[in-house]
Amino acid sequence: MTSKELFENIKKKKSFLCVGLDTDIAKIPRFLLDTTDPVFAFNKQIIDATNDLTIAYKPNLAFYESLGVNGWNSLEKTVNYIKYKYPDIFIIADAKRGDIGNTSAMYAKAFFDHMEFDAVTVAPYMGEDSVKPFMTYVDKWVILLALTSNKGAADFQYMTQDGERLFEKVIKTSKEWGTTDSLMYVVGATKAEMLGDIRKIIPEHFLLVPGVGAQGGSLREVAENGMNDQCGLLVNSSRGIIYAGDGEDFAAKARNSALEVQKEMEELLVARGLL
Amino acid sequence: MTSKELFENIKKKKSFLCVGLDTDIAKIPRFLLDTTDPVFAFNKQIIDATNDLTIAYKPNLAFYESLGVNGWNSLEKTVNYIKYKYPDIFIIADAKRGDIGNTSAMYAKAFFDHMEFDAVTVAPYMGEDSVKPFMTYVDKWVILLALTSNKGAADFQYMTQDGERLFEKVIKTSKEWGTTDSLMYVVGATKAEMLGDIRKIIPEHFLLVPGVGAQGGSLREVAENGMNDQCGLLVNSSRGIIYAGDGEDFAAKARNSALEVQKEMEELLVARGLL
Numbered sequence: 074m075t076s077k078e079l080f081e082n083i084k085k086k087k088s089f090l091c092v093g094l095d096t097d098i099a100k101i102p103r104f105l106l107d108t109t110d111p112v113f114a115f116n117k118q119i120i121d122a123t124n125d126l127t128i129a130y131k132p133n134l135a136f137y138e139s140l141g142v143n144g145w146n147s148l149e150k151t152v153n154y155i156k157y158k159y160p161d162i163f164i165i166a167d168a169k170r171g172d173i174g175n176t177s178a179m180y181a182k183a184f185f186d187h188m189e190f191d192a193v194t195v196a197p198y199m200g201e202d203s204v205k206p207f208m209t210y211v212d213k214w215v216i217l218l219a220l221t222s223n224k225g226a227a228d229f230q231y232m233t234q235d236g237e238r239l240f241e242k243v244i245k246t247s248k249e250w251g252t253t254d255s256l257m258y259v260v261g262a263t264k265a266e267m268l269g270d271i272r273k274i275i276p277e278h279f280l281l282v283p284g285v286g287a288q289g290g291s292l293r294e295v296a297e298n299g300m301n302d303q304c305g306l307l308v309n310s311s312r313g314i315i316y317a318g319d320g321e322d323f324a325a326k327a328r329n330s331a332l333e334v335q336k337e338m339e340e341l342l343v344a345r346g347l348l
Numbered sequence: 349m350t351s352k353e354l355f356e357n358i359k360k361k362k363s364f365l366c367v368g369l370d371t372d373i374a375k376i377p378r379f380l381l382d383t384t385d386p387v388f389a390f391n392k393q394i395i396d397a398t399n400d401l402t403i404a405y406k407p408n409l410a411f412y413e414s415l416g417v418n419g420w421n422s423l424e425k426t427v428n429y430i431k432y433k434y435p436d437i438f439i440i441a442d443a444k445r446g447d448i449g450n451t452s453a454m455y456a457k458a459f460f461d462h463m464e465f466d467a468v469t470v471a472p473y474m475g476e477d478s479v480k481p482f483m484t485y486v487d488k489w490v491i492l493l494a495l496t497s498n499k500g501a502a503d504f505q506y507m508t509q510d511g512e513r514l515f516e517k518v519i520k521t522s523k524e525w526g527t528t529d530s531l532m533y534v535v536g537a538t539k540a541e542m543l544g545d546i547r548k549i550i551p552e553h554f555l556l557v558p559g560v561g562a563q564g565g566s567l568r569e570v571a572e573n574g575m576n577d578q579c580g581l582l583v584n585s586s587r588g589i590i591y592a593g594d595g596e597d598f599a600a601k602a603r604n605s606a607l608e609v610q611k612e613m614e615e616l617l618v619a620r621g622l623l
Contacts, residue, residue: 095451135447135454141462145420169447171471172410173498173563176370179410187416196446196471198493200500218473223448225475228521232514234507239514246503288448 074163074191074212075254076279080303082128082161087339087348089304090331091129091165091281093311094119094151095136100316102323112140112147115323117154119315122324126335129163129307130155131281149188156189163191163307165216165281171196171203178206185210192216194259194281197243201250208251215256219244219271222261222284240267244274253277260299262290262308268298279305285334286313292334296341304347310334349438349466349487350529351554355578357403357436362614362623364579365606366404366440366556368586369394369426370411375591377598387415387422390598392429394590397599401610404438404582405430406556424463431464438466438582440491440556446471446478453481460485467491469534469556472518476525483526490531494519494546497536497559515542519549528552535574537565537583543573554580560609561588567609571616579622585609 083089096112105111120130132151137144155162170180170193177195184190185207192214195204207215220230220240230240237245244258260271262284271280280299284290285308292308299306314334318326342348358364369391373381376390383389395405407426412419430437445455445468452470459465460482467489470479482490495505495515505515512520519533535546537559546555555574559565560583567583574581589609593601617623 097454133447133451133454135445135451135458138458139454139462141424141458142417142420144458145417149416167447169445169471169474170410172408172442172444173496176408176410179372179408179414183410183413183416187414196444196473197504198471198473199444199496199498200503200505202498202500204500221448221474223474223477225477225479228475229472229514229518230475232507232509232517234509239504239507242507243504 076303079128079163079279083304083342084348086126086128087342088126088128088335089306089308089338090127090334091131091307091309092119092123092127092314092331093167093283093309094130094132094315095311096315097136098140102319102321104321110147110150112137112144113150116147116151118324119327120155120159122328123314123331124159124162126331127162129165131165131167131309133167152188152190164189166190166193169194169196169218171199173199174202174206177203181207181210185213192257194218197247204247205250208255213255215251216281217243217247217256217258219258220260220264220267222263222288222290226261226264241270241274244271248275248278257281259283262295263288265291265294265298268295272299272301276301277305279307281307281309283309286310292337293341296345300341300345302347304342351578354403354438354554358579358617359623361401361403362617363401363403363610364581364583364613365402365609366406366582366584367394367398367402367589367606368442368558368584369405369407369590370586371590372411373415377594377596379596385422385425387412387419388425391422391426393599394602395430395434397603398589398606399434399437401603401606402437404440406440406442406584408442427463427465439464441465441468444469444471444493446474448474449477449481452478456482456485460488467532469493472522479522480525483530488530490526491556492518492522492531492533494533495535495539495542497538497563497565501536501539516545516549519546523550523553532556534558537570538563540566540569540573543570547574547576551576552580554582556582556584558584561585567612568616571620575616575620577622579617
């Protein structure tokens with residue numbers, strides 16, 4: 074999928090929502106535990122209830138890996154389900170991978186060949202040769218960690234040399250490795266005030282913004298500081314949507330939560346003159 | 349396993365070798381492809397042929413994930429096989445994970461609860477709350493990336509503030525998060541000249557050193573600059589050992605390669621007065 078196609082979908086759905094499928098078997102409604110694959114059963118209902126409001130789904134790999142082979146199986150079924158039932162949806166493997174070149178190539182194979190993800194999140198610490206193998210696939214994306222939403226972001230990401238912070242150096246250096254059709258950045262919603270600084274370096278790139286909702290970030294501040302003339306934002310919400318309810322109507326409640334976010338996004342897109 | 353137990357094993361086996369199980373289905377002997385689980389069949393023979401010469405095995409997750417559910421299954425079988433047949437072996441999940449706290453906790457569950465790894469490699473970019481969830485398990489280890497063996501290490505790891513490079517800041521900051529019995533660091537063998545600088549910061553911690561062999565690092569230089577009075581080193585070799593042969597005698601050839609490395613390690617341990 075190209076950035077232009079992403080923007081077309083954003084206009085069509087009046088939304089720039091990404092729903093994080095951080096599906097924790099300890100948190101899903103109890104009645105689903107009687108099904109053969111509770112994690113997939115949960116995801117399927119969430120996806121059916123929210124797909125018209127969302128641009129992207131983002132399964133976080135940790136939640137699937139914690140269940141071993143069964144979890145990996147649920148993940149593959151989830152990706153296939155989205156890909157064939159809702160082919161306009163962008164699917165992100167939130168994996169935060171990154172290793173020496175021949176190993177990163179294996180991860181790329183896992184997410185882009187073996188499964189049909191559109192994008193994978195990658196950690197920048199190991200530099201160019203750990204990131205580039207993910208970029209050899211046509212129409213696939215790297216989403217590189219730049220400024221993360223958690224408290225620990227302050228430990229290393231603000232380190233400064235010659236007035237440039239590490240997250241800025243990561244962005245400035247890596248933007249030469251790909252294009253605005255193959256590279257996005259993770260910028261936490263909890264750091265909205267720094268989005269302006271980041272937009273000075275990469276006015277055109279899409280940003281994946283986690284941290285709205287449970288982590289406390291403000292959607293309005295993110296839009297004010299980070300939106301560009303192709304929207305340029307995918308804002309993720311996980312727990313606030315998928316765990317909105319815990320009874321048999323959990324999917325309807327998830328839809329209601331997604332709809333609230335979509336409405337606010339629609340207003341922000343209108344305010345910016347993009348709808 | 350404690351650092352003392354690791355050192356006891358090192359003295360007993362006269363070796364500080366870690367064998368990287370980077371098992372690539374495209375590179376294993378062709379005749380194994382007729383078995384029901386070629387990756388496990390390969391690993392099992394490598395392990396049976398080399399376990400008396402090695403302190404640790406280190407499957408790199410990427411190679412297993414690239415095969416999806418089947419690969420994950422081969423990985424679980426490999427870990428169980430080592431754990432129950434050779435219980436004194438230290439098993440490292442080379443996963444380079446790291447995410448916000450509740451997600452890192454899920455990864456920890458995957459590697460320490462669902463599977464019985466002793467240690468997992470973690471990327472430091474997201475800071476303290478992305479690393480600490482891995483440290484809540486008794487007798488389990490975090491092996492944090494500090495200075496990696498690849499070319500891209502130079503992109504960000506040498507960034508300098510007030511005379512301190514990023515990899516040094518990572519070590520200085522993170523050493524307060526755990527103990528010498530719960531925290532090791534990855535330092536590439538290709539950067540042996542910087543091991544001395546690193547030993548000034550952490551004289552006592554174990555280091556996991558990749559990059560000897562195919563990547564060009566020198567074992568002797570690593571020992572000269574990095575060995576301490578508990579050895580303090582686990583030196584990894586992957587391709588140089590596991591792909592030493594490609595016929596029916598591949599395991600015997602792997603053993604020969606491992607034996608060569610072990611002999612050199614024994615000399616280095618003797619030279620240091622540890623045997």
